[in-house]
Amino acid sequence: MNSSPCPFSKMMLVCLNERPAGEPSCGGRGSKAVADALKKLVNDRGLKGTIRVTKTHCLGLCELGPNVIVYPDGTLFSGVAPADVPAILDKYVKPEAK
Numbered sequence: 106m107n108s109s110p111c112p113f114s115k116m117m118l119v120c121l122n123e124r125p126a127g128e129p130s131c132g133g134r135g136s137k138a139v140a141d142a143l144k145k146l147v148n149d150r151g152l153k154g155t156i157r158v159t160k161t162h163c164l165g166l167c168e169l170g171p172n173v174i175v176y177p178d179g180t181l182f183s184g185v186a187p188a189d190v191p192a193i194l195d196k197y198v199k200p201e202a203k
Protein backbone atom coordinates (compact mmCIF):
# COMPACT_ATOMS: atom_id res chain seq x y z
CA MET A 106 0.00 0.00 0.00
CA ASN A 107 1.12 3.52 -0.75
CA SER A 108 -0.01 6.85 0.62
CA SER A 109 0.62 10.34 -0.70
CA PRO A 110 -0.93 13.80 -0.46
CA CYS A 111 -4.20 14.13 -2.35
CA PRO A 112 -3.60 16.12 -5.54
CA PHE A 113 -6.93 17.94 -5.21
CA SER A 114 -7.54 20.81 -2.83
CA LYS A 115 -11.31 20.23 -2.92
CA MET A 116 -13.51 17.21 -3.51
CA MET A 117 -17.05 18.06 -4.58
CA LEU A 118 -19.39 15.10 -4.14
CA VAL A 119 -22.63 15.28 -6.11
CA CYS A 120 -25.27 12.70 -5.22
CA LEU A 121 -26.81 11.07 -8.28
CA ASN A 122 -28.76 8.44 -6.39
CA GLU A 123 -32.25 7.66 -7.67
CA ARG A 124 -35.07 6.09 -5.69
CA PRO A 125 -38.45 4.67 -6.77
CA ALA A 126 -41.14 7.16 -7.79
CA GLY A 127 -42.62 8.97 -4.83
CA GLU A 128 -39.44 8.76 -2.72
CA PRO A 129 -37.21 11.82 -2.54
CA SER A 130 -33.84 11.51 -4.24
CA CYS A 131 -31.20 13.77 -5.67
CA GLY A 132 -31.25 11.94 -9.00
CA GLY A 133 -35.01 12.29 -9.18
CA ARG A 134 -34.65 16.03 -8.67
CA GLY A 135 -32.16 16.64 -11.46
CA SER A 136 -28.77 16.24 -9.80
CA LYS A 137 -27.15 14.91 -12.99
CA ALA A 138 -27.60 18.36 -14.54
CA VAL A 139 -25.95 19.86 -11.44
CA ALA A 140 -22.98 17.47 -11.70
CA ASP A 141 -22.62 18.13 -15.43
CA ALA A 142 -22.73 21.91 -14.91
CA LEU A 143 -20.20 21.72 -12.07
CA LYS A 144 -17.80 19.57 -14.07
CA LYS A 145 -18.10 21.89 -17.08
CA LEU A 146 -17.44 25.01 -15.07
CA VAL A 147 -14.46 23.43 -13.28
CA ASN A 148 -13.04 22.51 -16.69
CA ASP A 149 -13.86 25.90 -18.21
CA ARG A 150 -12.01 27.65 -15.37
CA GLY A 151 -8.96 25.42 -15.74
CA LEU A 152 -9.45 23.87 -12.29
CA LYS A 153 -9.62 20.22 -13.34
CA GLY A 154 -6.36 19.32 -11.55
CA THR A 155 -7.29 21.27 -8.41
CA ILE A 156 -10.98 20.57 -7.81
CA ARG A 157 -12.39 17.10 -8.31
CA VAL A 158 -16.11 16.71 -9.01
CA THR A 159 -17.24 13.20 -8.16
CA LYS A 160 -20.65 11.63 -8.71
CA THR A 161 -21.73 9.59 -5.71
CA HIS A 162 -24.53 7.42 -4.45
CA CYS A 163 -26.73 8.43 -1.54
CA LEU A 164 -25.26 10.82 1.01
CA GLY A 165 -28.04 10.11 3.51
CA LEU A 166 -29.79 13.47 3.16
CA CYS A 167 -32.30 12.60 0.46
CA GLU A 168 -35.08 14.95 1.54
CA LEU A 169 -32.76 17.93 1.07
CA GLY A 170 -31.47 17.13 -2.40
CA PRO A 171 -30.02 17.65 -4.85
CA ASN A 172 -27.02 17.63 -2.52
CA VAL A 173 -23.39 18.61 -3.03
CA ILE A 174 -20.84 18.13 -0.24
CA VAL A 175 -17.46 19.84 -0.43
CA TYR A 176 -14.41 18.46 1.38
CA PRO A 177 -12.22 19.16 3.22
CA ASP A 178 -14.54 22.03 4.21
CA GLY A 179 -17.42 19.71 5.02
CA THR A 180 -19.94 22.14 3.56
CA LEU A 181 -23.33 20.82 2.46
CA PHE A 182 -25.13 22.59 -0.36
CA SER A 183 -28.71 21.34 -0.60
CA GLY A 184 -31.54 22.01 -2.99
CA VAL A 185 -28.94 22.77 -5.62
CA ALA A 186 -29.95 23.68 -9.17
CA PRO A 187 -27.61 24.08 -12.16
CA ALA A 188 -28.03 27.86 -11.86
CA ASP A 189 -26.41 27.66 -8.39
CA VAL A 190 -23.19 26.12 -9.68
CA PRO A 191 -21.28 29.38 -10.36
CA ALA A 192 -22.01 30.59 -6.82
CA ILE A 193 -20.74 27.32 -5.34
CA LEU A 194 -17.50 27.51 -7.30
CA ASP A 195 -17.11 31.25 -6.60
CA LYS A 196 -17.17 30.45 -2.88
CA TYR A 197 -13.89 28.58 -3.26
CA VAL A 198 -12.24 30.15 -6.29
CA LYS A 199 -12.60 33.79 -7.18
CA PRO A 200 -13.91 34.21 -10.72
CA GLU A 201 -11.44 35.72 -13.16
CA ALA A 202 -11.80 39.46 -13.64
CA LYS A 203 -12.99 40.38 -17.11
Ligand code: FES
Nearest residue numbers: 120131164166167
Ligand atom coordinates in the same frame (compact mmCIF):
# COMPACT_ATOMS: atom_id res chain seq x y z
S1 FES B 1 -30.54 10.46 -2.75
FE1 FES B 1 -29.07 12.06 -2.55
S2 FES B 1 -28.67 12.11 -0.44
FE2 FES B 1 -29.94 10.34 -0.69
